[in-house]
Amino acid sequence: QPSAQPFVPEDHSLPKLRAALPACKGCDLFQHATQVVPGAGAAHAKLILVGEQPGDQEDLQGKPFVGPAGKILDRVMDELNIERSKVYVTNAVKHFKFVQRGKLRLHQNPRMSEISACRPWLLAEIDSIHPHVILCLGASASKSLLGGTFSLMRDHGKILNTPYANQVIATIHPSAILRARDKESGEQLYQFLRDDMALAWHTAQ
Ligand code: URA
Ligand code: SF4
Secondary structure, eight states: OOOSGGGSOSOOOHHHHHHHGGGOOSSGGGGTSSSOOOOEEOTTOSEEEEESOOOHHHHHHTSSSOSHHHHHHHHHHHHTTOOGGGSEEEESSSSOOEEEETTEEEEOOOOHHHHHHHHHHHHHHHHHHOOSEEEEESHHHHHHHHOTTOOHHHHTTOOBOOSSOSOEEEEOOHHHHHTOSSHHHHHHHHHHHHHHHHHHHHHHO
16 A cells, blocks of 8 residues: 655654655655645644645645634634644645646545555654644544544544554644534534643643
8 A cells, every 4th residue: 555654764853854755655645736745843842733734825835734724723822822833733644635626726635545655754753753742633633643433523632542642632623613514613613622722732731
């Protein structure tokens, strides 16, 4: 099956990972994206946030969570007085997956095989940073670190033990708030994200 493993250097320091990442052909997603999007933030962060994959803006700018979902993330973190520079933000999958519809590039969910293929990069980042806590944003990040059958609605906000990190917490993805069917469910999802982020941050200190 496809895997990034052959492209991941033995030295997991963030500069080495960043330098090696653009050469990755671990799955097919490198073919259509503008560029690969590495993680960003503190090299010794106590908390890592793991999203799904770059979106349209992230693909163009080469940075994680700089588009609409990033604005939601910024709002939550602002409210909790958490500076972005104090955490490390990355994605389960490092290339943007989309379908072209006229001028628009519509996000597509990565398959489990793509999440698994890209996992060696995520594990190398975790190995380098040694965070106290990892917060998985949404189903894809949760599948990567907590297994393909993980249920977000049932098990979000719990502190879970994994082989990769002692304390992993899953929460909803910020873009779920943007897609909420009405104001009330949007607010409820926002509360989930905020509460889980607060738990992750305080657990990490
Ligand atoms: N959504 C993600 O999961 N990650 C990003 O970097 C941007 C949007
Ligand atoms: Fe490599 Fe991940 Fe990009 Fe696939 S998505 S090519 S595994 S960096």
